[in-house]
Amino acid sequence: MQELTGAQALVRSLEQQGVEVAFGLPGGTILPTYDPLLSSSVRHVLVRHEQGAGHAAEGYAWATGKPGVCIATSGPGATNLVTALSDAYMDSVPLVAITGQVGTKLIGSDAFQEADITGITLPITKHNELVTDVERIPAAIAEAFHIATTGRPGPVLVDVPKDVQQASAPWRLADGEWPPAMELPGYRLPSQPDQAAIEAAAALLLRARRPVLYVGGGVIKSDSHVELLRLAELAQAPVTTTLMARGAIPDTHPLALGMPGMHGCYTAVAALQEADLIVALGARFDDRVTGKLDAFAPRARIVHADIDPAEIGKNRRPDVAISGDLRLTMGRLADAVAAALQRGEQPDTTHWLATLDGWKFQFPLRYSHDPAGPLKPQYVTERLSALTGGDAIVVAGVGQHQMHASQHYSFTKPRSWINSGGAGTMGFAVPAAMGAQVGRPGELVVAIDGDGCFQMTAQELATCAIEKIPIKVLIFNNGFLGMVRQWQELFYEERYSSVELGTDLPDYVKLAEAYGCVGLRCDRVEEVDAVLDKALAPSDVPVVVDFRTHDREGVFPMVPAGKPNDDIVLGPEFTEDEQRAATRREVK
Amino acid sequence: MSTHTLSVLVENKPGVLSHVAGLFSRRAFNISSLAVGPTHDERVSRITIVVDGATTPVEQVKNQLDKLVRVLKVVELHDGTAVERELALIKVQVDPALRGQLLEVAGVFGASVVDMSPTTLVLEAVSSPAKLDALLAMLEAYGTCELVRTGRIALARGAGVITDDAPSLTAVPGRTQSAA
Numbered sequence: 001m002q003e004l005t006g007a008q009a010l011v012r013s014l015e016q017q018g019v020e021v022a023f024g025l026p027g028g029t030i031l032p033t034y035d036p037l038l039s040s041s042v043r044h045v046l047v048r049h050e051q052g053a054g055h056a057a058e059g060y061a062w063a064t065g066k067p068g069v070c071i072a073t074s075g076p077g078a079t080n081l082v083t084a085l086s087d088a089y090m091d092s093v094p095l096v097a098i099t100g101q102v103g104t105k106l107i108g109s110d111a112f113q114e115a116d117i118t119g120i121t122l123p124i125t126k127h128n129e130l131v132t133d134v135e136r137i138p139a140a141i142a143e144a145f146h147i148a149t150t151g152r153p154g155p156v157l158v159d160v161p162k163d164v165q166q167a168s169a170p171w172r173l174a175d176g177e178w179p180p181a182m183e184l185p186g187y188r189l190p191s192q193p194d195q196a197a198i199e200a201a202a203a204l205l206l207r208a209r210r211p212v213l214y215v216g217g218g219v220i221k222s223d224s225h226v227e228l229l230r231l232a233e234l235a236q237a238p239v240t241t242t243l244m245a246r247g248a249i250p251d252t253h254p255l256a257l258g259m260p261g262m263h264g265c266y267t268a269v270a271a272l273q274e275a276d277l278i279v280a281l282g283a284r285f286d287d288r289v290t291g292k293l294d295a296f297a298p299r300a301r302i303v304h305a306d307i308d309p310a311e312i313g314k315n316r317r318p319d320v321a322i323s324g325d326l327r328l329t330m331g332r333l334a335d336a337v338a339a340a341l342q343r344g345e346q347p348d349t350t351h352w353l354a355t356l357d358g359w360k361f362q363f364p365l366r367y368s369h370d371p372a373g374p375l376k377p378q379y380v381t382e383r384l385s386a387l388t389g390g391d392a393i394v395v396a397g398v399g400q401h402q403m404h405a406s407q408h409y410s411f412t413k414p415r416s417w418i419n420s421g422g423a424g425t426m427g428f429a430v431p432a433a434m435g436a437q438v439g440r441p442g443e444l445v446v447a448i449d450g451d452g453c454f455q456m457t458a459q460e461l462a463t464c465a466i467e468k469i470p471i472k473v474l475i476f477n478n479g480f481l482g483m484v485r486q487w488q489e490l491f492y493e494e495r496y497s498s499v500e501l502g503t504d505l506p507d508y509v510k511l512a513e514a515y516g517c518v519g520l521r522c523d524r525v526e527e528v529d530a531v532l533d534k535a536l537a538p539s540d541v542p543v544v545v546d547f548r549t550h551d552r553e554g555v556f557p558m559v560p561a562g563k564p565n566d567d568i569v570l571g572p573e574f575t576e577d578e579q580r581a582a583t584r585r586e587v588k
Numbered sequence: 589m590s591t592h593t594l595s596v597l598v599e600n601k602p603g604v605l606s607h608v609a610g611l612f613s614r615r616a617f618n619i620s621s622l623a624v625g626p627t628h629d630e631r632v633s634r635i636t637i638v639v640d641g642a643t644t645p646v647e648q649v650k651n652q653l654d655k656l657v658r659v660l661k662v663v664e665l666h667d668g669t670a671v672e673r674e675l676a677l678i679k680v681q682v683d684p685a686l687r688g689q690l691l692e693v694a695g696v697f698g699a700s701v702v703d704m705s706p707t708t709l710v711l712e713a714v715s716s717p718a719k720l721d722a723l724l725a726m727l728e729a730y731g732t733c734e735l736v737r738t739g740r741i742a743l744a745r746g747a748g749v750i751t752d753d754a755p756s757l758t759a760v761p762g763r764t765q766s767a768a
Contacts, residue, residue, distance in 0.1 A: 122607055123614045127657040130602070147657060185755040186599060186660040310651035 001170040006134040007032035009171060010098070010160065011040045013141035016178040019069050021045060021060065021438055022098075023053035027073025028113055030100030032165035042069075045438065045467055048459040050077050052431035054084020055457065058093045059435030062418040063393060063445075065223065067094040067148050068435060074100045075113030078159070079120065083425055085155045086124040090422030091244065092221060094153035096144045103163040104132055118159050126154030134167040142179035151190055152308040153221060190307050193324030193332060201279065201303040201320045202336035206345050208277035208301075210352045210587065211237040214260070214289075217244025217421070218282015218306060218326045225249065225414045227330035228281070234337045236347040238356055240268040242283055244421045247411035251390075257356065258365075261289040262559050263403045266363035266582060267356055269557070269565050274587045275300040282306055282326045285315035286422070295564030305329045355587060363582050365407050366573040367553075371525045374550040377401060377476045381408035383528050384446065384474070387536065392416065392444040395433040397453035398424040400482035403555040405448040427456025433471040434464050444472070444536060451477040451501055451508075458511065464542040465516030472535050473544045478551040479503035486554045503548060512544035523548035590641040591620055593672060593742045596653055597660040597754055600626065600633045604658045608635055611652055617644045621674075623739030632660065634750075636741045661754040665742045672742040674720050677702070678711045679734035680727055690730055697723040708733070 004012065010033055014022065021043040026034040037044055047053040050072040057068025072078050078099040088095040102111040118128045127147045131140045137160070144156040173180055205211055219228055225248050232239050232255050240257045241248045249256050258265035260272055272278060272289075278300045283289070290296035293315060304311075304318035305326060312321045322329050341347075367378040381404050384392070390412035396402040396419040411417055418436055420428035433447035454475050464471055476482075485499040512519030518541055522531040528547075535543045556571025570579050598604045605624055612619050620638040627634050639649060646664065653662045665672070678699075682690050684706070694701065694711050697719060703710035713723055717740055724732070744750070 118603060119606065122603070122610050184657060187657045188654070308655070310648065310655055314648055314651075 001172060003168050004171045005032065005036075005166060005168050006137050006160065007165040008036045009134070009137040009169065010141060010165065011036040011042065012171065013138045014042050014069065015040060016138075017141065017145050022069040022071050023047055023056040023060075023435065024071030025050055025053060025073070025077065026071075027077045027100065029074040029102055029162040030071060030077070030098075030165075032162060033071070033098070033100070033160070044071075045434075045463060047431070047463050049457065050080035051083055051427065052434070052457055052460040052463065054081045054095070054097065055087070055425070055428050055431035056435030056438070056460070057095050057097075058084060058088050058091075058428075059395060059418055059432030060439040061088075061093050061095060061435075062432070063415055063436035064439040065221075065415065066439070067096055067145055069096050069098070071098045072100070073113065074102055074117070075115045077113075078117040079115055081157075082120060082124070083423075085121055085157065087420055087423040087425045087428065088155040089124045089126065091420070092153050092217065093155065094148040095155035096141075096148050097155060097157040099157060099159045100165070101130065101159045101161040104161045105163070107161065117157065121157050124155070125157050126152075128157040128159065130159045130161070131164055132161065134164050134169045137164070137169075138171075138173065138180045139182055143182045143184055146179070146182060146184070147187060151188075190324050193305070193322050193329040195332065197320050197322045198329065198332050199336055201305070201322060201333055202340055204277055204301060204303060204320065205235050205237065205279060205333075205337060206340050206347055208237075209348055210275050211235065211277040211279065211349060212257075212271050212275040213237050213239045214242070214272060214278050214280045214283050215239055215245045215248050216242045216281065216283025219245050219248045219330075220414045222282065222307070222326040223414070224282075224327040224330045227327060227334055229253075231330055231334040231337065234334055234341060234347075236349045236353065237279070238271060238349075238353060240264075240271060242286075242289055243406055243419065245283070246406055246417040247414045250412045251410045252412070255353075257360075259406055261286075262291070262561070263407065263555050263557065264289075265365060265407070266557050266568060266570060267359040269559065269568050270359060270582075270585060271356055272297050272300070273565050274585075277301050277303070279303040280305065280318075281330060284311045290315065291559045291565040291567075292563055295566065305333070359585070363570060363574070363578070366571070368573055369525075373525075375523060375525060375528070375547055376553060377404040377478075377547075377549045378408045379525065380474065380476070380528055380532075380547050380549070381405055381448065383532055384448075385409045387529065387532050388444060388446070390416075392446045393418065393436050393440065395419065395429050395436060395445065395447040397426055397429040397449055398483075399426070399450045399453060400478075400486065400553070400555050401448050401450040401453070401476040403483075404476070426453045429453055430457050430471070430473060431460045433473070434460055434469050437464075437469045437471050446536070447471055447473045449473055449475050450482060451475055451479065451503070452481045454508075455501075455506075458515075461512065461515035461517050461542060461544065468540045469542065470540050471542050473542070474535070475508055475544065475546050476549045477503050477508065477546050478549045478553065480551055482553075483555070489554070491560070503551075508544060508546035517542040517544050519544050519546070521546040521548070591638050592641050592646045593665045593670065593740060594637045594639065594646075594650065594653070595663045595665055595742060595750060596635040596637060597627070597750060598633050598635060599658040599660060600631050601658055604633070605635070607656055607658065608637075608653065611656065612649075615648075615652060617649050621739035623741050636739060638740050661750065663744075663750055665744055669746075670742045670744050672716055672740055673714055674717050674738055674740050676713045676720055676724070676735065676737040678713065678724070678727060678732055680709050680711060681707060681731040681733050682709055686730065693723075693726050697726075699723060
């Protein structure tokens, strides 16, 4: 039996697990592991800040469906991962974080670069473990990947003290034997979806006159877009895709309503409000979708299917609950609907779909666009969408740029939209785009970012340039923390407190060039296509474009926080009559 | 107050109690009492948690606890079908003239005297939470000067055992068990 150090066992475990790439940054207590990493098949991407490693691992996971891996040293290295772990936890991203820890004898002594990272990350990881026995390393790694990727995915952190990395133990597994025995008696894999509940859901769906499929991130994570399309078409039920589920159904599909929620399309928001049946698929009735919970979809019966039983009934009590693997559930639900159609039942949604089409026509996403005036972020997004044919992988952080991207890019397929949904993490886009590009090297990865977000993690441009990770970064530079500015305008009597960043500092073109990237600037409407063409051209050098966008542009429609969704504000592009018509809609 | 008693079997590993307790604070669930100790299987600890049903969604608590990797089983025990006990040690200030009377009260509640000084008594009481509350109310009249009370522990009545369908702790090579 071969004797390996803990560090060698750790790296071999990653190899056995099939890890292609890890994002990280070494330091004192993780040094032993970086030595065998040098000669490993695992590619290591050296980031400039551990938060970048965490978000890159997330972007990789979003884009590929495989677990992302990040590595950091103890203390501040590990705490710099905290934001990314929290982000991954909120958005159910499969992630394995490996951190060095001070030697076991020093733990608890306030040693140099000591932080109780398992304690700190307890509430924001699906699981974590401090490994104190070198013999446990293979099992701890195997368990981490198993937990991160099965059931509802999420981040797992494995903390390994330096002396455990340095100790040796025999590698007890035969060649090709993986994984080792795991000890997870309390870890429950999803149960089989209840067939009776599925039949009940199918019956409700075919009886409903105003059904809506409320599709969340679970549909993307379980790769159930095929099942979704089949179900929607069989039942002739319209589909709304949350911020986490954009791309689950092509936006051009006649049954697609777009995004619901605070900045959702009017039709998606109103459809949920007027629905007599909502079939929630891998969605969690998040406050950004429901608005004031008591006033959400007041007449709808609810079917809630989710892999996580704790989500069912957490915010809204369902009439039919189906817990289990979502793809299995949706496949069987579609089967049940198909069987009912065979028996001669018919969906009765023609009138409903006509009503929704009327709303789409009457209350579309609308912005004004003066060819001689300042650039509108919506316009740039639409041009990006047109020029890429909806084929790019689009990555965003949080804020106005994120909402404009989600609203105005026409998504055609799953895993082509990556953003910070639940956590709303500024600085997510650049490193997440980097990770996505590493995971899908041949494809076009475009980060749409705000100037505020961009400045939080822009240092990863250096990583991208050196590692030849050719992401395209489109900064919507309005010189403000735009979403905060919008709230101050609407809810704080236009008292703009600490939201102005300025458009010229830093000089984003020079900054890009300083990082070894191509830097472009665009502030005129007629230049947008040419600049995008130039930026999107294949290259192994990352590109940053400074789009000077209108500093007073808001995101609409908007449901003010905590208000009922029926209070949706269409925005300045609609007349009072139109707003009145939207608010007083009548549904037969 | 409508209380719910949850019995939680957990792996006896470092950090488990803080994970369970942390879940309650993170999700703004209120714990009325908590007791933890080993079981006859040294690899398993049992945590008994009492929550206030009026302020805390009990189903949600159970579902969230179930998701913790080191939690083996969560069972809600109901009044009437479970034996519930708390232990209290009570130091009471008592005038020697009233001592006899106090001992009579203690006797009614099945509390025993475990220490005595010229001016104080220490009573030990093990009983249901309601009976213990009644005893403490009676002792108010004498002057309770120190009270320590454990969290509630509880066990289902009858032949059923909490581990009946709990996952076993034996590792299976190459895969994990899925609890039914």
